[in-house]
Amino acid sequence: MGLRFTVLASGSTGNATIVQSEDATVLIDAGLSAKKLEELMREREVEAKELDAIFVTHEHSDHIKGLGAFARKHELPIYANEATWEEMHKHVGAIEADKRFVMATGTAVELGGMLGRLRVQSYPISHDAAEPVGYTFYSDNCKLSLVTDLGYMSDKVKEQVIESDVLVLESNHDVDMLRVGRYPWNIKRRILSDIGHLSNEAAGEALCELLSDRTQRVYLAHLSRDHNLMDLAKLTVNNVLESNGFFFKRDEFALKDTYYDRSTEWDVVKRR
Numbered sequence: 001m002g003l004r005f006t007v008l009a010s011g012s013t014g015n016a017t018i019v020q021s022e023d024a025t026v027l028i029d030a031g032l033s034a035k036k037l038e039e040l041m042r043e044r045e046v047e048a049k050e051l052d053a054i055f056v057t058h059e060h061s062d063h064i065k066g067l068g069a070f071a072r073k074h075e076l077p078i079y080a081n082e083a084t085w086e087e088m089h090k091h092v093g094a095i096e097a098d099k100r101f102v103m104a105t106g107t108a109v110e111l112g113g114m115l116g117r118l119r120v121q122s123y124p125i126s127h128d129a130a131e132p133v134g135y136t137f138y139s140d141n142c143k144l145s146l147v148t149d150l151g152y153m154s155d156k157v158k159e160q161v162i163e164s165d166v167l168v169l170e171s172n173h174d175v176d177m178l179r180v181g182r183y184p185w186n187i188k189r190r191i192l193s194d195i196g197h198l199s200n201e202a203a204g205e206a207l208c209e210l211l212s213d214r215t216q217r218v219y220l221a222h223l224s225r226d227h228n229l230m231d232l233a234k235l236t237v238n239n240v241l242e243s244n245g246f247f248f249k250r251d252e253f254a255l256k257d258t259y260y261d262r263s264t265e266w267d268v269v270k271r272r
Contacts, residue, residue, distance in 0.1 A: 002142035003269040008040040010221040011260030015063050017146060018046060021139035022116020027054045028146060029063040034070040040263050048074040052111050055120060056080035058129035059088035068092035079103040083131035105133050123160040125150040128195040136160050142269045148222040151194040153206035162210050166269045171220035172197035173227040181227050200233045204240025214272055219256040230257050
């Protein structure tokens with residue numbers, strides 16, 4: 001099987017993604033209520049008891065809203081770095097010691113059997129959280145990267161996600177829509193900063209350095225409901241790519257949608 005995944009939800013109202021190898025199933029973030037997580041998982045025919053672990057990117061509420069309740073109810077182990085544990089403890093509540101795993105940033109965890117083993121690699125990203133991370137997943141020579149909530153695409157992040165077969169990448173806002181939007185200026189400044197969120201144009205510029213013959217699909221994620229539109233995000237990213245000499249046939253590469261209110265179809269990641 002290699003890898004397969006579904007983005008259960010993506011955006012400021014909640015984030016959660018399931019990644020599976022042949023022998024392991026993990027949830028990345030739990031930014032929705034436990035009830036909503038269970039509902040979305042059932043739609044994709046996954047039961048909570050199938051999960052081997054939950055991995056946390058950072059402690060903001062749209063990534064951990066249902067974490068404590070969901071993990072306790074289903075007795076699931078949680079992986080996060082120490083700084084994230086310290087910041088989210090008061091929001092998540094008590095987690096049994098044997099379910100609390102400290103995963104230092106830059107390290108990897110392996111789950112599952114030898115034939116369908118899932119390797120989860122963490123790496124630092126730039127965001128206004130205690131110690132935010134992105135994750136890249138490996139199984140059966142396949143590579144999937146999930147990186148959102150970053151103010152800019154650092155060289156360290158590029159090193160981790162380049163040569164991904166599939167990439168889930170933040171394309172949070174259109175800069176012009178944000179500048180004229182209803183948010184107060186201090187929030188706009190934070191979003192536009194190097195510890196804020198990646199714009200459509202910045203996502204396109206990053207992809208110019210990340211795309212290779214191996215890359216088959218890029219999911220644009222964590223879109224702002226107030227300052228972006230999926231069609232606009234895809235158009236902007238595609239225009240940046242084309243202006244830098246990237247032209248694709250439909251069967252070679254695709255930009256894909258994510259949603260704040262529903263999950264994506266299962267995507268099977270295979271090596272080209």
